[in-house]
Amino acid sequence: MEMSQSVWNNPAACLSSVDPENPILFFAPKVLQATARRFIDGFPGMVTYAVKANPMDAVIENLSAAGVCGFDVASPVEMRLIKALVPGAVLHYNNPVRSLAEIAVAVSLGVASYSVDSMSELAKLIAAVPPEGVEIAVRFKLSVTGAAYDFGEKFGANAQAAVVLLRHVADAGFMPALSFHPGTQCHAAQAWGSYIRTAAQIADAAGVVIVRVNVGGGFPSHRTVGSAPDLAMIFATIDQVATEAFGDARPVLVCEPGRGLCADAFCVATRVKAVRDGVHVFLNDGVYGTLTEMPQIGVIDRVEVIAASGLVRKGAPLPRVVFGPTCDSLDRLPGQVMLPDDLAEGDFVIFHGMGAYSTVTNTRFNGFGALSVETVLHLTA
Template sequence: MVMAPSVLSVDDTYTTNTYHPHWKDPVVTNHTTDHGVISLSVPRGHKAPKELVLDQLRNRVGTVDMARCDPGDEDAFYVADMGEIYRQHMRWKMNLSRVKPFYAVKCNPDPEILRLMAKLGNGFDCASKAEIDLALQTGIDPSRIIYAQPCKTRSYLRYAAQKGVKQMTFDNADELYKIKADFPEAELYLRILTDDSSSLCRLSMKFGASLDIARVLLDLAAQLGLKVVGVSFHVGSGAEDPATFIKAVKDARWVFDQATEAGHGLHTLDVGGGFSDDTFEKFAAILGKAVDDYFPANIRIIAEPGRYYVAQAFTLAAHVIARRDVRDPQDPARDAYMIYLNDGVYGNFSNIIFDHQHPVAQILTCAGSGSDSSSSSVPSSPVAGTDYSIWGPTCDGIDVISERITLPGLVDVGDWLYFENMGAYTRCSATRFNGFPDSHDVIYISSEAGASALLEY
């Protein structure tokens, strides 16, 4: 972990009094959260969040001497803007004020992110012993964790009991027998099946009880003396059809009524995840109305957002380690290049395989353009508009980041590229295949510039 110099730390996200010479006439604004009032010093004449991120990227690569650096000094690294996560939280509170977030740890288990989530008053959605430990290390009460794994390892189940993590999901009869044996005091959520056919990452193929067997499971839980306190569903990661939320909420209402008949006293609805940044307001409006229409105010509503919070907060910089000159197959008269980075799909670009993402390369430094610049500075002909394919460092042919991309510079060995929106399902699923590292430095900043956007809400 690397904390950037002269940039606000995570703690400064909450009370910011740091002085920077390019700020003028700061405006102080207060925002109420579950933990009280957060004071933010919003500077006038500040830099935009992306400018701050690019500054840190350039500062870091500027310290690397390619001819003399030690092994690993030129490894890929991140800049994480914790201010972006805070802005997403305020956006959530403005649009889904009734729904309490339980951050999906699996999406990005970075300890600094978890610490921020804890300070914002959020809960945690955990799926294993390790994730439970990470959440508890933030100092939260175990009641702020839901063990949202319908098919649990028995030793993990006993561990949850030891730690007092009572809330957990189930979707089958065998799970109820396990819980009866290992943690009969647990507070259970019946996870129901949803239609996630339009989602980026489908989950219904693996989890969820159909409505046909919901009543059977509720009766069995009652016979075993187990306490069912809620219903949960998940419309899939990266959902694209907001109507799936409406159908899922209606189904959950039916299960609530069935649970009452079976003798259970339900008090919580877990609406899962599936929230994307670009459709959030639309989805939030539809989900919020559905929840209000079908569930009275005394029913607690929680959710399990992951990528919504962190996807845009992380920017990855990677080093060009090799280049090959090839003919453009679509235009033999045109030069094209294969460039190789020191990170790929077995590393932080695992989101290409596991999360169906398409990271877009941008130039951070490029000697061929005559200066260190971002892709917004297009050099003059003849190097403008050069075509590339971008590959990772392993010996596997599937390790490709971009099959074809046009960049505004003649990228060569020693240059750096950067990729935005790399905070979700990247570091957490990286491997050490071929001996390449599965973790990289993170420079944490807090862009107060973006805090001014809060004033617009």
């Protein structure tokens, strides 16, 4: 993925000048830094970044410049990336299943916090990680709603198992903590509230004073037309419930947003390859490229269409079936996308809020997927 050294005022200025054959990802650093400061100023605890969402060097560097000093890493590759770009950063290794070789790398790089959701994985950590000054957070799960999808089928112990795990963490001499994830793109503030109350109950049942609660990621980005997600309400709920649930023993809070931090600092410009018989729209990007998440959590409807001349299309919205460029029939956006009735081949369809899980899942299937990155001052005209 090639990142240009140019800086454009907005995507339209670039698109009308360069006539690109492949999709372009537009990055607005000042939007990313503003979002980071919103989290740092609003969240009642430590803000870390889930590197998996977008590990671009420019993303890491701008988050660090904005004041983010902790990073949630899921692999040795991500650990080494952060150590190279932000040498003094704190590393939290919250992928709950790790090989012994991966644990050894984490120890060598000074990982400060691990998460765990099973006795077998805890045994690995106890055997391989010196406990002094190191935190182990027991990750638990609940049946809550409000997210696009949750992670409970893959990660998290039930509350009863979490009690036993937490006791073992404390007995082994590690700093005991609890961790959860309410599910991706979670708009329901009460989901965090339910988890925090249960965290207090788990700590009480275990007879362990925990040092920290990691409230996970899940903070939503702006995917649909209308008002942006109410992060302030989510922050306030977390703050209020933590005090109510723990009282004077309230632990330090930490969050690990990925999507919530980086998504809205990017948009992707795809190009119309064809409008087949005036009905089906084929783009030069699809679910095997930057649009891979859409079949799982829905189409981003913050879309604008720009003609090759740079003018914004303003035709009446018309529901369209939209396909990607590959020969696979699964390469289709779910449902229908509202696009102007004067849409034409060669137009650019711009999807906003595309900074998370867009570059890292690009497969290059069928030879498509080439992507360049351009920097812009503004994401809209």
